[in-house]
Each structure stands twice: as C-alpha cells, then as structure tokens.
Amino acid sequence: MIRTRAVRWRRGMVFALPGLWVLAVVAVELLSPRGTHLVQLLAAAPALACAGTGRRQCVVLAGVCALLALVPLGSAGRLDTAARLGTCCAIVAVAALAHLLTAGRRRLMKELERAREVAAAAQRTLLRPLPPRLGGMTLAGGHLSVSEGALVGGDLYEALATPHGVRVVIGDVRGHGLGAIGTVAAVLGSFREAAHDEPELPGVLRRLERALQRELGEPSLGEEFVTVLLLEVGSDGLVKALNCGHPWPHRLSRGSGRRVRAAAVGRGDPLPPLGLFPLPGRLPVARLTRLAPGDALVLHTDGAEDARDARGEFFPLARVLAEAAPVAPVVPAAVVERVRTALLRHTGGRLSDDMALMVLRRDRCRVAGPAQRPGALTSGRRESPPYRLEDTAPL
Structure with missing residues (x-):
C-alpha cells in the first residue's frame, strides 16, 4: 500500500x-x-x-x-x-x-x-512453468536471473510424469544470463525426450551428455560444463538420484508435533559436471531417501547457497527453509516465494549468479484394501484393487 x-x-x-x-x-x-x-x-x-x-x-x-x-x-x-x-x-x-x-x-x-513480449514467450516455452500437481505430487518452482530483463538464465529445471515415475532434472550451466540459453535449451530438450524413453536413470544422463556434446561442438576443455541432478521418485516415495557436480537437495519432513525440520540429503561425492570429462562406464544410482506422505524435497542451484550479503556472509539456506515451512503440511509455492524473498533481502537485490529452486511434496500413498478370505469364490465382477490412492495433504 x-x-x-x-x-x-x-x-x-x-x-x-x-x-x-x-x-x-x-x-x-x-x-x-x-x-x-x-x-x-x-x-x-x-x-x-x-x-x-x-x-x-x-x-x-x-x-x-x-x-x-x-x-x-x-x-x-x-x-x-x-x-x-x-x-x-x-x-x-x-x-x-x-x-x-x-x-x-x-x-x-x-x-x-x-520484442520483450516475444522474448518472454520464447523464454516461457524454454523454461515452462511447472504443473501444480504431477504424478501424486505437488510442485512449485521459481528462478531469478542475474541478467536484467531476462526471465531465463543459466539455470534449468523440469519435472515429468513418466511410466518409470516422476523424473526431475535441475542444472546449472557455466555462466549466466542470456548467453547460456542455448545450452539450457539443448539439455532440457534432451531430458524431455529421454525421460520417457529410457527405462533407467543412467540412460537419461548419457542422453543429456550426448546432447551437450552436440551443442558445444568441439571439446570445451573445461570452459563449458553443466552441473546436473537427476531424480526419479517412485510411487512408493523412493527417490533415486544421479548427481553430476550439483548441490544435494534438502528434505522437509515432520518432526515433533507439526513442526517441520529441514535436513540435507545425499551421500558420497557426485560425478564431475557434464562437459568436463566423459561419463564413466558405470553410473551408480544413489538411493537418496524415501519420502513419506506429506514430506517435501527442495532442489536448488548453487546460486542460493553461494549468495552473499554486503558483509560477505553466505545465505543461510537451511535455516530459511525451516522458517519458510514452520509447520506441516508444507506448501511448495509458499516455500519458493519465501526463499526467493529472503534471498533478495539478504543480497540487497544484487545477485552474483542465477538461482533456481524446486519444491516437490509427496501427496499420495497406498492404503491396503480388504483382504480376500481364503477359498472365497470370485464372481464375474471386477475385483477391487489391493490399494487406493488418497491425498494426505490438502492444497
């Protein structure tokens, strides 16, 4: 006002x-x-x-x-x-x-x-808004570009419902602003096809690597690379991951009472970023965590963790996440907006790198149905499924 x-x-x-x-x-x-x-x-x-x-x-x-x-x-x-x-x-x-x-x-x-309208339409097509619901999950995403007037920078993210589960990619192209859009388009275009075609995450990652090589042409000798985090969330909440030099996500889960606690998840050293070295012959898929109904996963680029204020202090991402969702249920859109506002306040609006943020909350679970008595005869009617799907967290 x-x-x-x-x-x-x-x-x-x-x-x-x-x-x-x-x-x-x-x-x-x-x-x-x-x-x-x-x-x-x-x-x-x-x-x-x-x-x-x-x-x-x-x-x-x-x-x-x-x-x-x-x-x-x-x-x-x-x-x-x-x-x-x-x-x-x-x-x-x-x-x-x-x-x-x-x-x-x-x-x-x-x-x-x-010209701005045309650029905005093209950029929205490239980094299109996430659907509010996808495969039994509630999603929200947001990004900030360091280049003035650019809706899209060097960060990328996408989530797709596939026959293999909900597959998610988030990445960070070396550099920022409009100069990185070509690489962002190549990686996202490859992911949108490979996520449906490849039965396993390693196949998806190799497709991304080939698309990046075609985009960059000659070997970049370390000058051009992309950090990538690939996730696959199964119907049982199991989260599998392949990480190429990207920050590990945070999990928001219910603690004592309705309080929500934030904790980083991820084990081991990630693979090198795509473009620095060829991928190894064997790509170990990490079982990252298992999301319970109502739990949320927060994915981000290093623009959030590396942001500094005027005194040189880093942005306290974990603390801000805990404050953004103090009580259950977690509201992904509210978490994205509060983190973005806190980041701009921390840096005084002077970003040094692009920032992207995604929040995924698991909403559905399997509920056991009535068991059939031994020896019972079946009729010509269709049997009830052994489970049903319920929303566990209101929007």
Whole structure:
C-alpha cells in the first residue's frame, strides 16, 4: 500500500511539474524588479511536458506559453514586440522539437515492448512453468536471473510424469544470463525426450551428455560444463538420484508435533559436471531417501547457497527453509516465494549468479484394501484393487 501511494505521488508530480514551472516563471516575472527578463524560461515547460507525460500536454502547454510570451507581464512589458515575438518563436520551436523526439521515443518503446513480449514467450516455452500437481505430487518452482530483463538464465529445471515415475532434472550451466540459453535449451530438450524413453536413470544422463556434446561442438576443455541432478521418485516415495557436480537437495519432513525440520540429503561425492570429462562406464544410482506422505524435497542451484550479503556472509539456506515451512503440511509455492524473498533481502537485490529452486511434496500413498478370505469364490465382477490412492495433504 505504501509503495502504491509513492508511485501515485511520483506520477502526480510528473504531470504537475510543467504547470508548476509555468506558474513559477509568471509569478517571478510579475514580482521581480524592473530589468529582469525571465519570460524566456517558459520554453522549458513544453520540453518538460513531452519528457514526462506525453505529446498532448506538450502541445497545450506550448500554446499557453506562447500566448504568455506575447502578453506584456511585469518587467517583460518593457520588451519590444520583436523580443516578444522571438521568445514566442523559441517556445514553438522547442515544443516542435520535443514533440518529434517524443514521437520517436514512443515508437522505440512500442518496438521494445513487442520484442520483450516475444522474448518472454520464447523464454516461457524454454523454461515452462511447472504443473501444480504431477504424478501424486505437488510442485512449485521459481528462478531469478542475474541478467536484467531476462526471465531465463543459466539455470534449468523440469519435472515429468513418466511410466518409470516422476523424473526431475535441475542444472546449472557455466555462466549466466542470456548467453547460456542455448545450452539450457539443448539439455532440457534432451531430458524431455529421454525421460520417457529410457527405462533407467543412467540412460537419461548419457542422453543429456550426448546432447551437450552436440551443442558445444568441439571439446570445451573445461570452459563449458553443466552441473546436473537427476531424480526419479517412485510411487512408493523412493527417490533415486544421479548427481553430476550439483548441490544435494534438502528434505522437509515432520518432526515433533507439526513442526517441520529441514535436513540435507545425499551421500558420497557426485560425478564431475557434464562437459568436463566423459561419463564413466558405470553410473551408480544413489538411493537418496524415501519420502513419506506429506514430506517435501527442495532442489536448488548453487546460486542460493553461494549468495552473499554486503558483509560477505553466505545465505543461510537451511535455516530459511525451516522458517519458510514452520509447520506441516508444507506448501511448495509458499516455500519458493519465501526463499526467493529472503534471498533478495539478504543480497540487497544484487545477485552474483542465477538461482533456481524446486519444491516437490509427496501427496499420495497406498492404503491396503480388504483382504480376500481364503477359498472365497470370485464372481464375474471386477475385483477391487489391493490399494487406493488418497491425498494426505490438502492444497
């Protein structure tokens, strides 16, 4: 509310400033001693109007100022007719020039707005919004780009429901901003195909590696690489992972009472990032954790952990996650928004790297159905399944 009032106040001042300028010049001209000629300053009013508000007010003020220049006012009354006509012509010339400049600026602004709309549509297609529900899970994601005006930077994420479970990728391309979009597109495009086609996670990762090699062309010699974390969440909540140089995720689970605790999960050293070295012949898949109904998994890029404030202190991600979801059930969208707000507050809005964040909450579980009595005869009706699916956490 306070910010809205401040914006309205600034807009009102922009509209009122040219008129206040004219009134001030006229007042000073009427009250100033003889010999002081300030009527020429009226030429600034049309320029101020065009720069701040638009061409219509510029034309109106130009006409008013031209008439005031022709009317003898105070010390201006001692000016001869030629001087007053010269002042009037100067005002008209300034108004005409400001009008032309404003028209060119408006055309450029419209072209820039169209270019931004096209870029926003392309970037939303590349890093499309996550669905709110997917394969029995509630999802939310968000990102911040260090490049001003860019919706997408060097971070990537995607989640897909496949016959093999919910598969998730999150990664970080070396560099940031618009220059990394080509690599992001190659990795995401490959994942969206391989996640459905490959029965095992190692096959998906190898497809990503081949797509990255095609994108980079010649060996990059360590100059270009991508950190990648691949996850597969089964119907029983088991989370399998392949990690190539990426930060391990955090798990949000219910502790004592309804309190939620945040803990990092992940064992062992990750593989090198894609692009630095060829993948080894054997890719060990880590059984990361098993999500109970209502538990959530938070995936992030290193832009969150490495962010610093003005004193050089790192962003306390684990503490912020615990504060973002103090009690169960965890709301993924709220966690993403609170972490993003806390990160901007911690850095003062001056990011040094792109940041991406994903939160996945398991909502469904298997509930045992009634057991069949031994020796019971089956009828021609379809039997009930041995389990049913229930939502355990309301949205």
